[in-house]
Amino acid sequence: MTDLRRWAVAAAAFALTVTGLTAASTTAGAQPRPCPRLPASDGWYGDNRARLQQLIDRHGRCGGNRVDGPAPVAVFDWDNTVIKNDVGDATMFWLLRNSRIRPPRDGDWHTTSRHLTDEAAAALAGACPNPGRGTGVRATLPTATDTDCADEIRSVYADGTTTRGETAFSGFDHRRMEPQYAWFAQLLHGWTPRQIRAFAEAARAENLTAPIGAEQRVGSTDVTGWVRYYDQQRDLVRTLHGAGFDVWITSASPEPVVDVWARGAGIRPSRAIGIRNVVEHGRLTARLKGCGTVPDGDDSMITYIDGKRCWINQEVFGVRGAAAERVQPAHRRQVFAAGDSDTDISFLRDATALRLVLNRNKNEVMCRAYDNADGRWIVNPMFLHPNPRKTTPYPCATTGYTASDGTPGPVRRADGSVVPDQPDTVPAA
Template sequence: MNRRSRVRTSAAAAAALALAATSLGSATTAEAKPQEHRAPRPCPTLTVSEGWYGDNKARVDALVADHCRDKGRKPVAVFDWDNTVIKNDVGDATLYWLLRNDRVRPPRNGDWSTTSRYLTPAAAAALGDACPSRVRTLPTATATDTRCADEILAVYGTGATSGGADAFAGFDHRRMEPQYAWLAQLLRGWTTREVESFAAAARAENLAAPQGATQRVGTARVTGWVRYYPQQRDLIRTLRAAGFDVWIVSASPEPVVDVWAKGVGVQPSHALGIRNTTDHGRLTAHLKGCGTVRDGEDGMITYIDGKRCWINQEIFGVRGPAAERVQPASRRQVFAAGDSDTDISFLRDATGLRLVLNRNKNELMCRAYENGDGRWIVNPMFIEPKQRKTTPYPCATTGYTAPDGTAEPVRRPDGSVIPDQSDRVFPS
């Protein structure tokens, strides 16, 4: 190599070393620069203020703030549906639509006792006398012969025949409400998709009807409208935005609840209701079981203690007899909302906050107003709230319904009796 070549090579090497040094210096400088840390996003809060009583909104916001950054498993929130998330009852709305559109199938051979194991002989006979048997669907929409529609309405709505005889007997009053279950059982013969289409049609009619509207079914005038509570839509949205796992649990048929729950952003996978067994893709008059109750035994629905069982089984994965028992705090919902004695067990299980919409229901209001652990909050209904109950709730005598249906005192976990409570949360 000649001298000129060596000079060019040396110059090139020097330039390369200089470039490498510059690059290394830049990289070192970049690595040494402090990292910028973004401030954590604020926890979401409720945006609808109207309708909340006292400091209830602030307490809900505080619960959200306490849990919105929980690590690991999402905190669970569970809502009852009828008169908790919406005003009025989607089960009622669906039955009225079925009767107005001739969508109830008669039982095989006209034997109404096959529609519910708890139907009394008097009720089966009354239904058999009022309703034809050799038809594909019952002619309940006709205005000329309303006997069948009227008898079904009486049994479903009052638990008695049109003649006043008891329609149901022999059930556990803490696990089963046979009137509610009977609606699911009257869906026998339809597919889940068909029932969803019926529920969707009823939903459209009831949301479009003006508030206070009625409709004619048989000879009766019945409620003809439903509304979502804006406050509960906002609450569910806020909880989901905060990372809560939000569920609906209702004593209406599950395909019906699935259709309505989508209106607050809750998908069918997170909506629990009364579940029928199926046969070749069609619903039967028998029901799915929970805990110690097997499928087809028809002994437990999503009602009082049954709601606890279904929540434990479907949300927390507890199987067998254990699903019927109160679980450790780590396997229970943080938040719960309800409006009736049907909700009392799963409300009591909530570890953080229990929202009660006041419909003057005895056991529920006894426990909510006594508020032994400070976790109960009571709010008037957001639409057409109840006025003040002028007499005390009979907590010390008849506020509790025992499994056999007898009325007893409402007791604390230690067995002591809750004294009568006055109504304290009502519209001003």
Template sequence: MHTTVRRTWAAPLALVAVTGSAFLTAPPAQAAHTPCPRVTIGSGWYGDNRARLQELIDHYGSCRPHRPGRAKPVAVFDWDNTVVKNDVGDATMFWLLRNGRIRQPAAGDWSTTSRHLTPAATKALADACADLARPGAPLPTGTPAGAACADEINAVYGTAATRTGAPAFAGWDRRTTEPSYAWLPQLMQGWTAREIRGFAAAARTENLAAPVGATQRVGTTTTATGWVRYYDQQTDLIKGLRKAGFDVWISSASPQPVVEVWARSAGIGADHVIGIRNTTTNGGRFTAHLQGCGTTEDGADTMITYIDGKRCWINKEVFGVRGAAAEQVQPAARRQVFAAGDSDTDISFLRDATALRLVVNRNKNELMCRAYDNGDGRWIVNPMFIEPKKRRTDPYPCATTGYVDHDGTKAPVLRADGSVVPDQADSVY
């Protein structure tokens, strides 16, 4: 675990309106300043999004009068489908299955791989995989003999159900974890972080080399996505923010070592990646348990980088907030000024951003309800940069079922003041 630094702003700041949004800038007494080189971002953005992002850089970058001697402004990006097209966790899982790198669990007991795995899923996995390898040994899921095992693992991972349709997971908090996301790093038990980075690098090479639209066969029944691409606009933005003096982080619900490998090309080091993190043995090998945050700081496999869990992990790793306080919204001075995401899984850390929030439109209900409602003028929406989705024809159901509660109950999306967000039309596509 790397050392974290508590960040605060050292002096009072005044608000100035800029193109429909409010940015923090220096008091008038500090306005005199010798200009320094301006950092600019590239093209390829929708509407006035490029201008809004440029304003963010101009008002928070190191060239501004209020910046010298103060902590860097923080920017946080989700990774999958925000900085890259497609999912690097999926790409790694498919590689693990095709190359036989998932180990038989201890005593062949699949319930040890996830506290949320149902008895039906535990039995289905045991039936398909039990005779293929001794406990702790890799399963031959890339061979004809292991194809049924690969099919069962992939069904549980990809559909949250067994091949016969029985629910694979139960009893989780929908705002702090997603058991199928968590299951991928849990299935990496027995390997070291260095070994997992090697697997992820091999999967990365394959997926970047494959043509756009390529597919791959996993097991006997699944034709899966077989390619990934970086969004040039997002990697340029990340590099521009860093050049302008921003402290840029990645928060992802893919495994920590996997995102580390991919983030390197965007200029983000491992110490600025927050993915799902396994606990380890004294020998550095991953266990099937996950590091915790907030009230589960000592680890309970229930607070991953997912919705409210992303808020907790950002507060913990970026701002040094510990214990139960990490699960709460922090004062503005201890929050990111900018955030970017594409899914409902990102909603909490996006709402926490104080200056600007970039949403890549993938037609996700709660996220698009809040982005289009745009009550404080600080949300901007951009279509996906590669293969953007078509316009959603019916409104987002914000006033009825756009929000998913902790127990899975669907409810209206509420503003901070408790009022209901009305249904929203899809207008950026």
């Protein structure tokens, strides 16, 4: 045997010995990784921080817990849950102030939303004259200088009415669709995802540097002009990640916009679910992607109430077809969920271990959170500018619930019993 070959054999034997010792020592002597601690900070109400730490200790891939199998899932709503104020509003107002909205093809505003009423389409056409024939991909409406046009678009989007007070949208399922939110995504038609992300970056920079409480002028109206991340929620996301949770965002804002903001909370774009447009030739169209039994282009379901459940089931857990619209078995649901509004109620209810609600005085979600039928709900005031305590109870037993056709009714538990009216017991911090 040559010296070279003898050296190679000896080196291989040594490597095997080291590998074996390493594996044996890892198996026999390794200590479980301790679960990370959620930082102490002002803003957590009562024992909420302790309850969140219990969730982490019990379900995280840390401590003495098993680490095989899929990671536990946590899902956060975005606007007014992880941040204060609304990134959809922030970006929409930036588009209007910078003339970045494209006119509809042939001047027919009905093409921007199947749910737009004739009155709204006429009001928009009257206030926003078509820039002219041949409106190619570069044409935009001059909303930075045309106050009437900016006012009409802002009113339809933000108020759901024309500037004359006429209803702007009709004919939609109120548990699956909020056409005002969807319309913002649909008004992004003609732009590429990269361009939309650039718009969102510009709006983000303005709103994060603006003083808290600042306003901006859109058309002839002063609107909210600032946004802030909640430090407490960023701490929670970071701690959940450290404990091995698979953390997702779901939002009723356009997905390219959410992608930009989510990075600031440590959420990768691949873990953000927002309203998705159908894309053709690299540009967004005014048609929307579907979920469950809803085909692309039907424009009847977005990430809103039951639509959030569908999109989470489909994108997070891989459930397809009609099953995505239904509550899944416990092992195919999120362990933790956080939200602030009735738009979040379905995916909050689906969470198996703990549900955090930031109190914005929204009827159905606060009825269910305060009723706390299974002991898994916790309520916290908003971390910035919290709402004052409501002086009257939430109307849970009469009008706290909104049906698919928009009619109000009582909030019911899973067994069909009616939730009694609930007092607002978590005061502003």
